[in-house]
Amino acid sequence: MYRKRTTRTVLAVFFLGASLPGVIFSAPQEETTLQTSEEPSYDIVLRGGRVFDGSGNPWVYADVAIKGNDIVGVGDLGDASAERVIDVNGKFVMPGIIDLHSHANSGFDMDDSDEREASDLARATVNNLTQGITTVLFGEGGSIWGEDSSIQDKAEEWSRNGIGTNAAMLAGIGSIRNKVLGAVDASPTPDQLEEMKALVGKAMEGGAFGISNALDYWNGHFATTEEIIALAQEAAAYGGMYVSHIRSEGTRSIWWVASDSSPRVTHLDAIQEIIDIGREAGIRVHILHIKSTGIPFWGRSRDATALIEKGRAEGIDITADQYPYTSSGPDRNTQLFKWEPYLGEAVGRELEVAERKALIRQRMEGDEVFATQLEKDVMHEILARGGADRMFVRAFEPDSSYVGRTLEEIAELREENLFETGRYLQLDNDAQIQSYSMIEDDLHHYMTRDYIAPATDGGAAGPRAHPRSYGTFPRMLRKYVLDEGVITLPFFVRKVTSLPASILGIKDRGYLKEGYKADILVFDAETIQDRATFDRLPDLTDAKLSEFIADGDPHQNSEGIEYLLINGALVIDGGEFTGELAGEVILRR
Numbered sequence: 290m291y292r293k294r295t296t297r298t299v300l301a302v303f304f305l306g307a308s309l310p311g312v313i314f315s316a317p318q319e320e321t322t323l324q325t326s327e328e329p330s331y332d333i334v335l336r337g338g339r340v341f342d343g344s345g346n347p348w349v350y351a352d353v354a355i356k357g358n359d360i361v362g363v364g365d366l367g368d369a370s371a372e373r374v375i376d377v378n379g380k381f382v383m384p385g386i387i388d389l390h391s392h393a394n395s396g397f398d399m400d401d402s403d404e405r406e407a408s409d410l411a412r413a414t415v416n417n418l419t420q421g422i423t424t425v426l427f428g429e430g431g432s433i434w435g436e437d438s439s440i441q442d443k444a445e446e447w448s449r450n451g452i453g454t455n456a457a458m459l460a461g462i463g464s465i466r467n468k469v470l471g472a473v474d475a476s477p478t479p480d481q482l483e484e485m486k487a488l489v490g491k492a493m494e495g496g497a498f499g500i501s502n503a504l505d506y507w508n509g510h511f512a513t514t515e516e517i518i519a520l521a522q523e524a525a526a527y528g529g530m531y532v533s534h535i536r537s538e539g540t541r542s543i544w545w546v547a548s549d550s551s552p553r554v555t556h557l558d559a560i561q562e563i564i565d566i567g568r569e570a571g572i573r574v575h576i577l578h579i580k581s582t583g584i585p586f587w588g589r590s591r592d593a594t595a596l597i598e599k600g601r602a603e604g605i606d607i608t609a610d611q612y613p614y615t616s617s618g619p620d621r622n623t624q625l626f627k628w629e630p631y632l633g634e635a636v637g638r639e640l641e642v643a644e645r646k647a648l649i650r651q652r653m654e655g656d657e658v659f660a661t662q663l664e665k666d667v668m669h670e671i672l673a674r675g676g677a678d679r680m681f682v683r684a685f686e687p688d689s690s691y692v693g694r695t696l697e698e699i700a701e702l703r704e705e706n707l708f709e710t711g712r713y714l715q716l717d718n719d720a721q722i723q724s725y726s727m728i729e730d731d732l733h734h735y736m737t738r739d740y741i742a743p744a745t746d747g748g749a750a751g752p753r754a755h756p757r758s759y760g761t762f763p764r765m766l767r768k769y770v771l772d773e774g775v776i777t778l779p780f781f782v783r784k785v786t787s788l789p790a791s792i793l794g795i796k797d798r799g800y801l802k803e804g805y806k807a808d809i810l811v812f813d814a815e816t817i818q819d820r821a822t823f824d825r826l827p828d829l830t831d832a833k834l835s836e837f838i839a840d841g842d843p844h845q846n847s848e849g850i851e852y853l854l855i856n857g858a859l860v861i862d863g864g865e866f867t868g869e870l871a872g873e874v875i876l877r878r
């Protein structure tokens with residue numbers, strides 16, 4: 290582990306009031322500072338809460354004592370003295386949340402010394418703290434330290450500047466491939482493969498927890514199973530894991546179009562591939578944001594988990610994570626007309642969006658076969674995105690009356706078929722469309738599995754952030770645990786604490802027990818709530834298809850986290866961010 294403790298206090302409260310309206314300013318909790326002539330025994334005591342240990346057991350009444358970075362006592366601590374005694378009677382106390390899929394590194398990377406306070410605040414990732422997150426894992430295809438730097442450099446940079454939560458990192462096969470091969474549809478030569486393996490080894494020696502890739506995307510899909518197995522064997526030799534945005538999450542890969550001659554990969558094929566990688570490379574494998582997307586795949590979550598459970602029965606250590614939303618990242622920016630399969634990566638990448646569209650329009654006019662294929666591809670895309678009645682226009686300059694309407698409604702208004710309307714909206718114009726490609730039933734099913742951990746797949750706060758960046762864990766608690774009872778509270782606590790710690794192989798976090806790091810979350814079951822919604826769009830559930838949230842705002846921090854401790858430091862105190870940057874870089878030992 291990277292031991293250097295960096296704690297910096299920022300002028301946070303002032304800034305939060307100005308720029309982060311979602312942060313809660315609740316009244317300070319009642320508390321006592323015990324006045325004794327002797328040195329207090331502890332730094333902090335959380336008194337009288339309902340305490341979860343993280344194992345899946347129900348809560349018990351207990352006090353929790355913290356000294357330095359560590360939890361030093363759990364139980365009835367009587368009148369034990371402390372620098373700070375916090376009465377948490379009526380509140381729930383649990384280990385801090387470990388988020389296995391984060392993109393908040395862009396916040397940590399802020400280091401503009403002219404704007405010290407703003408960059409300190411960005412590095413705090415308050416949108417994560419207000420969800421109760423204390424540790425994040427970075428990596429989905431790319432190495433977040435870049436192609437020309439090292440994990441050690443990134444660890445040193447963050448430790449020097451200070452970061453809001455603890456952070457662990459994966460090496461990205463995407464970055465390694467790009468460095469050695471470039472963004473090409475080719476397999477490495479034996480020499481190139483050795484070079485790639487050496488880069489995996491270097492990252493693992495530097496403290497990476499494993500390797501990752503994103504096979505569902507255009508560049509990612511060039512990697513073959515054999516190539517991945519070779520790299521995974523290298524990571525496994527260091528005790529690392531293999532983490533993947535697998536090749537497909539429905540009936541096809543995101544990049545694939547119906548007219549493409551290459552075989553269509555389904556979610557089940559993709560799960561089978563990662564199980565095979567686990568077996569062949571002798572490595573722990575983990576599926577990022579497991580989901581069942583597209584109308585033809587709704588309800589297939591049961592087939593997916595059956596396959597995973599068969600793999601587990603065979604002895605493959607396979608796990609997954611999920612986010613609790615029915616609209617994905619690509620759904621938020623639905624592209625009915627792709628360009629990669631038609632123009633090719635090398636040509637298309639060099640062009641402006643308008644030029645790409647012009648080329649596709651041109652070809653449509655001169656080539657009837659292509660025009661027919663394109664129509665088929667667009668109709669396939671509509672199905673894969675959840676159907677024309679779940680695709681909403683979020684922005685459309687030529688006619689603002691289309692905003693908030695579905696593709697289906699607009700086609701009716703225009704008396705056109707879906708393809709013609711899609712063409713008008715996105716090929717002739719630049720409509721932004723958001724889809725809801727998943728359904729609640731599949732979300733629920735995945736939640737009930739004991740090897741699937743909730744995770745954000747969220748980033749730092751910012752204009753392009755998905756609501757999951759602000760709301761994932763409080764949403765799980767409010768909606769799926771407390772209101773709908775899809776899973777129980779102790780099961781939820783286990784799934785966000787000891788489960789991800791065990792998946793990562795972290796031995797001193799994930800439980801609320803004596804000797805563990807003092808990463809602790811205190812929440813109020815009355816008030817815990819996510820506030821981030823999709824931007825002026827329906828926050829769809831299947832029962833409420835037409836609900837329209839007129840003042841929707843994805844940039845709202847969650848409410849209800851009363852206290853948050855990271856490495857023994859209070860980072861949220863009485864619902865307010867304290868300004869403390871208490872996170873540590875965690876390197877694999």
Ligand SMILES: [Zn+2]
Nearest residue numbers: 429534577578
């Ligand atoms: Zn992904």
